[in-house]
Amino acid sequence: MPYVNIKITKEGASAEQKAELIAGVTRLLQDTLGKNPNTTVVVIDEVEMDNWGIGGEPVAAFRARQHSGD
Template identity: 80%
Template sequence: MPYVNIKITKEGATAEQKAELISGVTQLLRDVLNKNPATTVVVIDEVETDNWGIGGETVTVLRQQAALKQQDQ
C-alpha cells in the first residue's frame, strides 16, 4: 500500500488543485509501479509559512523580503 505525503504552504492550493494532485499521484504510482489505486493513500499537509523554514528563515520572512525587492525594482 503506497503512502504519499505532500506538504505545501497553507495558501498554496485550491480544493480543485488538491484533488488533481491526489488523482495525478495515484495515477503515476499505477503507471510507474503498477500499484493498485484502491490501496494508494495520498495525504496533503498544509503548513503555515511561519512553520516552514528555508536557509534559516521562515517562508513568511522570505516572501516579505522578495516583495520588498520587487517594490525596489
Template identity: 65%
Template sequence: MPYVNIRITREGATEAQKAELIKGVTDLLVRVLNKNPSTTVVTIDELPMENWGIGGLPVEEFRRRNPPGK
C-alpha cells in the same frame, strides 16, 4: 500499499487543486511503479506559513529575498 504525504503552506489551495494533486500522484505511482490505485493513500497537510522555513529563514522572508524568476 503506497502512502504519500504532501505538505504545502496554507495559502488557499482549492479543493479542485488538492483533488488534482491526489489524482496526479496516484496516477504517477500506477504508471511508474505499477501500484494499485485502490490501495494508494495520498494525504495533504497544509502548514501555517510561520511553521515553514527554507535556507534558515521563515518562508515569507526567504520569498522576499528570492523572488520568482530571480
C-alpha cells in the same frame, strides 16, 4: 498500497487542486511502478507560513529576500 504525504504552505489551495494532486500522484505510482490505485493513500498537509522554514528563515522572509535581489 503506497502512502504519499505532500506538505505545502497554506496559501489557499482549492479542493479541486487538491483532488488533482491526489489523482495525479496515484496515477503516477500506477504508471511508474504498477501500484494498485485502490489502496494508494495520499495525505496533504497545508502548513502555516510561520511554520515553514527554508534557507534558515521563515518562508515569507526568504521569499522577500529572493525578490529584493539580496
